Amino acid sequence: YSASDPLPYPLPGAPHVWLCRVDSVCDGGTWKRYQAMLPEKELSMCHSPPQPLRRRRAILSRVLLRTTLSRYARVPPADWNFDRDGFDKPRIAHPTDTSLAFNMSQSADWIACAVSQDEAVGVDIQYCDPGRDVLRLAARFFGTDETALLGALPATGRRDRFYTYWTLKEAWLKTTGRGISAGLDSIRFESGENGRLTGHADPFDFPAIFWSWQIGKDYQLALCVHSDRLGSAPLIFQALPLVDSETITLIPRYHGAVAPSLGNDGRAGGNKFANKRFFLASTPHSL
Numbered sequence: 001y002s003a004s005d006p007l008p009y010p011l012p013g014a015p016h017v018w019l020c021r022v023d024s025v026c027d028g029g030t031w032k033r034y035q036a037m038l039p040e041k042e043l044s045m046c047h048s049p050p051q052p053l054r055r056r057r058a059i060l061s062r063v064l065l066r067t068t069l070s071r072y073a074r075v076p077p078a079d080w081n082f083d084r085d086g087f088d089k090p091r092i093a094h095p096t097d098t099s100l101a102f103n104m105s106q107s108a109d110w111i112a113c114a115v116s117q118d119e120a121v122g123v124d125i126q127y128c129d130p131g132r133d134v135l136r137l138a139a140r141f142f143g144t145d146e147t148a149l150l151g152a153l154p155a156t157g158r159r160d161r162f163y164t165y166w167t168l169k170e171a172w173l174k175t176t177g178r179g180i181s182a183g184l185d186s187i188r189f190e191s192g193e194n195g196r197l198t199g200h201a202d203p204f205d206f207p208a209i210f211w212s213w214q215i216g217k218d219y220q221l222a223l224c225v226h227s228d229r230l231g232s233a234p235l236i237f238q239a240l241p242l243v244d245s246e247t248i249t250l251i252p253r254y255h256g257a258v259a260p261s262l263g264n265d266g267r268a269g270g271n272k273f274a275n276k277r278f279f280l281a282s283t284p285h286s287l
Contacts, residue, residue: 007071009100013209013231013257015116017123017223018068019238019248022057022109031056033242034063037078060241061104061111067241068113073098087177103174110219120226122174124167128218134162141184149191160214164197164254165189167222168212168279172201175208175224197254197279204258210279212254221250230257254279 010016025031035043038059046058066077069092081094092098101120105112107127114123135158138147146165150158169184176182187201199210207228213221223234233252239245256279 006073009072009117010115010235011231012117012119013225013227013229014234015114015119015121015223015225016235016237017221018064018113018115018245019125019215019221019236020060020064020111020113020240021238022053022060022111024240025056025060030243031059034059037066038062039078057106057111061106061113063241064111064113064239065102065104068115068239069098069100069102072100072115085177087179089174089177089179105170107219110215112221114223116225120175120177122171122176122224123222124170124174125215125219125221126163126167126170128159128163128220130159130218132159134159138162138165143185143188145190146188160220163220164212164222167220168199168210168224168254171210171222171224172208175226176206199258199279207257207259209257210255211252212279213250214253215250228259256280 025034038046042062043059046062047055049055049058063077066080069075069080070077073095075095075098079094080092082090083093085091090102090104092100092102099118101116101118103114103121103123105123105125107125110125110127112123112125114121135147135151138150142150142165150162153161166184168189169187170180172187173179173182173184178186187199187204189197189199192198206226209225209227209230211223211234215221236248236250237245238248
């Protein structure tokens with residue numbers, strides 16, 4: 001981060017995504033700098049998990065957030081304060097004059113931080129565990145049509161499609177602010193022609209833009225932003241806080257935008273699952 005040369009804020013409809021690998025930090029001096037950056041209460045929470053990987057990931061995720069926000073504003077990383085809204089979604093409490101919004105996700109060895117300007121944003125990254133019983137999870141959390149579709153796919157395709165659905169659902173729910181408590185089946189997907197996915201949400205009461213990427217063979221990343229302005233593609237960075245960063249190219253596997261449909265009374269919403277959006281298939285690019 002450079003306080004003398006902050007980055008421009010993300011453009012409307014085009015959030016920035018910052019990615020960091022937990023195993024990329026191996027220098028003891030860097031870890032000391034990270035821990036010194038965090039408030040005592042925050043650092044204590046990071047040290048509570050018994051597994052070393054989870055402790056390191058907790059520390060690094062908070063440091064990634066602070067250093068990322070400080071790339072856009074002349075605020076030292078240690079000076080950011082956070083609280084939660086009525087849906088328990090983290091947000092910036094200090095400084096109060098910033099228009100930045102953010103969302104975080106972490107899974108196994110990856111951490112993702114999404115940043116937008118004046119727009120709610122949600123991001124989700126998931127390790128695609130080859131040993132996980134995705135049909136059992138789908139039967140528990142997804143709609144019956146989605147579960148049936150997954151069951152008809154070969155094992156490899158089933159895993160990839162399951163995590164595509166899961167991350168898109170989570171990114172959507174985190175953007176709405178309702179979170180996973182609203183139910184992963186409140187937004188559902190079906191396959192269309194030419195590899196397109198059609199999503200149906202209930203309720204769907206604001207415009208949104210979606211992206212979905214595959215990272216390597218084992219991770220899935222999804223992003224959603226509350227916006228009616230389809231901007232340029234999101235900028236994606238890979239970063240090692242306080243050490244290095246670079247812009248990377250990830251081509252979305254699925255992407256699309258939608259506005260709420262109108263019901264018979266002219267208001268947004270309409271019939272249950274009447275709202276649709278399309279994700280256009282493209283060739284994924286791996287890190």
